[in-house]
Amino acid sequence: MKKILFAIISLLFAGSLMAQGAKLPENITLKSIDGQSVPSSAIQNDGKPVIISFWATWCKPCNRELNNIKEVYEEWQEETGVKLVAISIDDARSAARVKPHVDGNDWPYEVYLDQNSDLKRAMNVVNVPHTFILNGEGEIVWQHTGYQDGGEEEVIEKVRELVK
């Protein structure tokens, strides 16, 4: 038992060493909200940071996070030039409701569908919400799982550090 724990810890440790510089996976096919296939490499922001948020229509904390960010999104964009890309993991049961959901909530984000969870798997997302920050080179510099009210403050702090 101890050895297993030790192995897990060493694995985690090894992981933390490697997390640096991991890039956004390329050539994973996503669907735009208008039904077009788009490679994941299209997620970029002209050398400025990108926030990637994995969410689902049925996920309450995801909706809280995206609604709360909406209130400050314009300020964020003006200040840092950051862009938020929301990746829906809704499957066939609710995928057709993603566009109505985004419009109904009046979200200003770039939204893609990852119906087969290809990007979710490639980025090791276990549960939604899961938020990543990419720097201007497309490298993953920060990630966070879950959302608690006020969590968006931590996100924008990290983005500010990147554009300093």
Place this chain on the structure above:
Amino acid sequence: MIKRLFLLAGFACLVASAATAQGILGGHVTGNVQLDAQVSHKDSVIGADDVPENLLMNARADILYTNGDFSAGLRFEMYQNPMLGFDPQYKGQGLANYFVAYNGSWLSVTAGNFYEQFGSGMILRTYEDRYLGLDNSLLGLNLTFRPWQGVTIKALAGRQRIFWSYGEGIVRGIDGEVNFNSIIKAMQDSKFRATLGASFVSKYEPDESIPSASDPEYRLNLPLNVGAAAVRADLGFGGLNLQAEYVRKGQDPSALNGYIYRPGEALLLDLSYSQRGFSASLQAKRIDNMGYKSVRSQSGEMLFINYLPAITKNHTYAFLTMYPYATQVNGEQGLQADVMYKFKKGTFLGGDYGMDMHVNSSVVATLNTTVTGGAGTEGYVVNSGIGDLFYGDASVELARKLSKTVKLNVTYAYQVFNPEAEGHSGLDLVHNNVVIADLSWKLNKKHSLRFEAEWMGSDSYYDATDQHHADRRYGDWMMGLVEWNIGTHWFVSASDQYAYNDGIGNYYNLSVGYTHGATRLQLGYGKQREGLLCIGGVCRPVPASNGLTFSLTTSF
């Protein structure tokens, strides 16, 4: 064995990371680890059985290596012993999933375990859900061609995972999809959007001896190859969208349908309109004998080639999920309507901050059938009209900010549930009224509180001595929950569910959670009601438990 594997994986990671840092291999190793553990004690009031192992544990680790267009992955799983509600056939540990993949711009190849979906998945979808203990990944070869922008062709072959082995049936499939806005220049900026697709899937399985229903002296002449074909369209014009898919399956006598020879079919339609602050959608579904498995003798939830989505809203509040609905793969028809509207700020209903309204209603019934025979026959014919009501609900959800720091969400729902949907025939329909208030209050920059109160009034009642009323969900319920969030790292929550006129006790729960980056730890103590855990319209029964739970997830 397991220790060695873990150490090996850890060592491999360290070597890889050192190499990465030095730029020798130039790739990246990422992954995620999850560990869930449970200690449960006997509790006869809620029906929790004794757990002789004292400690039950599920664990898994995914390790992914990526180098440019090339990637490879391994998944280790361990169930020592499986947690309550997971199939005991998961007991054990080992390598559950492995693959190598090339992901180029016009070609992708995966060899090993893969997850794939054609269209909405009604003809083919391999997926996993770790919380349901479901994994029907295909082990084989998966190819995707993208010869031109807007054209995708997929081809695959393999065998499906069942617990620690693979089913005997071979699954083969091909799928094509064309997006007209990408391939036709004149349509590139058109308001009209069109994507069309088609798939064909076939499974092969060796012959076996299944007796005929009319004369057990004779055995059935089983089809060794069972094919299915699907066509789909995704059309849009401005805010208007229509998605449709139709699937037809050849004769597929199986344990699921009682070895009948009736062909299967399924239709899914989704029409929606949306604009800023408003959306409305209508969904219709009809399924007739569409259970499609790669091994015909398998009942249960494993080895499904296809996925038939439930047409009801995916509720998340506790009492709205007490009577969940799962797709009846042998036949059902249903409708769902959904409307979202934002009342603007400054209006009477919108107040100072605006108000969100979400209305949803769905109804599902069986097909109106007449049985014509048993195994070896067409089975039944479908008449016009609808069969028995299986599930219906209507809900209204209002969300409004009361002040800068207080948000209130109020939900009312009405539900009708037919116990036959869970296989209990001859029981009365259950009618429920549910009211939920969910209030979050931001105390200051660091602290916030969330309160949830739920009430459910039901026309059913609980009586342990009467089999018609022995369901522990029955009766009226109330629930309270308090959650305290400290910064973005800690949360503490306490809740209690109480069936107040039945005397089957309290279901209290205390939880503490800690999140740091992509790592989350959670510790809980309390009682868990027996019930169905449902995700995406697929459910698994979870027995009652009473004790401690621990969960760790991390991604790196």
